[in-house]
Amino acid sequence: MADGDWEAVRRIYGQGIASGNATFEALVPTKSEFLSSRIPELCLTATDGGAIIGWAAASPTSARGAYRGVVEHSIYVDPEQAGRGIGRILLSELINSARANGYWTIQSAIFPENTASRALHRKAGFREVGRRERIALMAHGPWAGQWRDTILYELRL
Numbered sequence: 001m002a003d004g005d006w007e008a009v010r011r012i013y014g015q016g017i018a019s020g021n022a023t024f025e026a027l028v029p030t031k032s033e034f035l036s037s038r039i040p041e042l043c044l045t046a047t048d049g050g051a052i053i054g055w056a057a058a059s060p061t062s063a064r065g066a067y068r069g070v071v072e073h074s075i076y077v078d079p080e081q082a083g084r085g086i087g088r089i090l091l092s093e094l095i096n097s098a099r100a101n102g103y104w105t106i107q108s109a110i111f112p113e114n115t116a117s118r119a120l121h122r123k124a125g126f127r128e129v130g131r132r133e134r135i136a137l138m139a140h141g142p143w144a145g146q147w148r149d150t151i152l153y154e155l156r157l
Contacts, residue, residue, distance in 0.1 A: 020144075042101070055076055109151070110150060111148060132149060132152065
């Protein structure tokens with residue numbers, strides 16, 4: 001993910017937020033907020049003809065030293081590009097980069113309704129390790145005002 005990629009990353013992130021099934025975030029963070037919480041070597045983009053059509057990024061799950069090899073990731077694909085395998089490519093590259101950089105676990109919390117993401121993660125070897133019921137109250141989109149569950153997926157590298 002290069003410095004000049006932000007506008008496309010922001011747009012695709014905003015599309016995910018609007019869907020109501022990608023994140024609890026109600027607003028796209030600023031570029032500096034986004035980048036300051038992400039691991040640079042685990043920030044990737046997918047392009048087609050020079051246009052960014054998806055991105056993946058990971059953050060540390062904890063500041064504790066014992067968890068230094070555990071990251072939580074996100075993958076977002078432009079909805080107009082859905083079904084082309086972009087998410088699979090991004091996830092594969094993220095896994096390879098995490099492994100090459102010494103990380104040992106990748107995890108993600110996915111809404112139960114996000115069946116495409118859940119299937120993608122299972123195909124990539126992630127396993128479902130638990131369900132967090134009514135973990136947070138949705139503040140935006142079609143689920144606004146409703147308590148939401150998330151399903152935790154992880155992959156040991």
